[in-house]
């Protein structure tokens with residue numbers, strides 16, 4: 001049965017809420033509907049940044065120390081507002097949507113402690129918008145010893161079914177953190193986080209220039225990467241580990257660039273993200289022939305140039321160039337995952353998150 005799902009993603013970049021409508025039976029995509037975006041205000045963003053700091057103290061996933069309770073309320077309200085605006089813009093009624101896939105905001109990710117925390121009150125959201133809400137996608141996976149991330153690979157596989165590109169295909173998402181899905185025919189699906197995405201670069205830009213991010217990669221495009229710094233950062237043990245593996249947004253926050261000009265610092269951090277993605281190639285069964293880049297990093301021209309240089313001779317295209325939506329893809333994925341969860345289909349596999357067997361997941365909150 002085909003269901004209509006509204007997927008919602010608030011990613012590790014802390015930029016805002018992405019929304020996307022999808023019609024699917026959980027296996028194939030029938031229609032990709034409209035998408036939307038509700039940016040966080042500067043005040044919401046700084047509250048979330050504080051919440052990430054307070055979250056480090058969390059020992060049990062229900063705990064909300066420091067400003068986390070307030071941040072959770074802000075996340076829930078922002079999502080409710082985003083849904084109300086989306087429904088109005090697209091002339092939709094709550095009964096037109098079967099299920100909402102609500103990822104929430106990750107504030108702490110420590111799979112080795114069987115802990116991954118996404119804030120956002122699904123019960124309150126379901127009541128506010130009068131639509132059932134599926135949430136807590138990652139919890140069952142980490143309970144069974146999985147990495148709890150990445151979860152978009154099953155959706156990347158569904159998208160890639162109708163793609164004519166030479167395989168193996170790699171889909172890379174450059175969000176706050178970067179992750180890869182490796183697809184080789186119908187039977188091979190491997191995934192992991194590869195390293196930093198935009199978070200280190202965004203934090204550096206924020207600190208040194210006051211800008212939220214390096215628009216189109218212009219600042220990095222004027223600088224020179226410090227290859228020695230990149231080589232020493234890539235010597236961290238994480239990069240030598242084979243998939244599956246995952247990261248917390250702030251796992252590399254301790255890496256310091258020293259006193260550098262914004263252009264050189266931005267170039268170094270952009271090249272670090274590209275080099276960390278290229279570093280996964282020898283840990284895959286075969287080098288991917290075709291790379292597809294999604295997430296906000298696909299809009300960074302310097303990042304795309306550096307990826308092409310480091311992944312040659314493979315082809316590197318942005319998801320938008322294929323007619324996929326680089327921005328909406330994760331929101332679509334959580335709509336798709338909500339339908340899979342409703343049907344009891346697997347969300348994660350031994351080769352995507354390290355769970356012992358294919359696992360379904362998600363919990364439904366009703367209005």
Ligand SMILES: Nc1ncnc2c1ncn2[C@@H]1O[C@H](COP(=O)(O)OP(=O)(O)OP(=O)(O)O)[C@@H](O)[C@H]1O
Nearest residue numbers: 011012013175176177198213215216295296299300
């Ligand atoms: N035009 C642009 N030029 C350069 N960078 C951009 C541009 N647009 C977006 N970005 C980068 O993309 C980031 C947002 O990416 P995205 O929305 O994919 O992340 P996310 O969904 O929050 O993260 P994650 O996938 O880790 O959960 C911004 O913080 C910024 O660094």
Ligand SMILES: CC(=O)N[C@H]1[C@@H]2OC[C@@H](O2)[C@@H](O)[C@@H]1O[C@H](C)C(=O)O
Nearest residue numbers: 012106109149150151152175177179
């Ligand atoms: C714990 C968590 O929220 N992880 C995010 C983060 O952002 C990118 C990368 O790290 C990925 O592993 C994941 O998001 C995507 C949507 C995923 O689960 O596939």
